[in-house]
Amino acid sequence: MDIAPCTRSPSVRQTLAYTRGWRQPSGPFMMMTMSPDPPTAAATTAAFRRAVESQQMDAAVELLHPDAEFHSPIVHQGYIGRDAIAPVLRAVAQVFEDFRYTAEYASGDGHVLVFRTRVGNRDLEGVDILRCAPDGLISELTVMVRPFSAAAELRTQMAALLSG
Numbered sequence: 001m002d003i004a005p006c007t008r009s010p011s012v013r014q015t016l017a018y019t020r021g022w023r024q025p026s027g028p029f030m031m032m033t034m035s036p037d038p039p040t041a042a043a044t045t046a047a048f049r050r051a052v053e054s055q056q057m058d059a060a061v062e063l064l065h066p067d068a069e070f071h072s073p074i075v076h077q078g079y080i081g082r083d084a085i086a087p088v089l090r091a092v093a094q095v096f097e098d099f100r101y102t103a104e105y106a107s108g109d110g111h112v113l114v115f116r117t118r119v120g121n122r123d124l125e126g127v128d129i130l131r132c133a134p135d136g137l138i139s140e141l142t143v144m145v146r147p148f149s150a151a152a153e154l155r156t157q158m159a160a161l162l163s164g
Helices: 012-019 038-053 057-062 082-095 148-163
Strands: 003-005 023-027 030-033 064-071 097-107 110-119 122-132 138-146
Touching: 038 057, 038 097, 038 110, 038 122, 057 064, 057 082, 064 082, 082 148, 110 148, 122 148, 138 148
Parallel strands: 064 138
Antiparallel strands: 003 030, 023 030, 097 110, 110 122, 122 138
């Protein structure tokens, strides 16, 4: 933890940082950084985004913690572990057409990536919610998609790839 004493009143930036939860006071006009380290989560998310957008799913899989959890929009039970999640990510790369991320939202321990794609003749919109462990690897990946008709088509195509 870095602790830096302030010799004058807190600046507007320091006050905003405190009120937005970016930093916590540790004494009169002292600031302490929070963990996990947000740049680590941001760097991991950026690498994951690049890997998925370029359909390099093996690179995306390497960013997963060995005990990562994947929560699918299709099945009620999650997948546990990098080795269990890998086939799902590889299959998605085959099913999604014209995949692109359209927005990104960040927090201290992860990010939300908004995407658009096509599954068969259905337009699909969804989000990847990534949470990072303190070591910087992705510890949890949750995917949500809409509309229902596209989710149903996704389920059909994924089942065909993963059951064969």
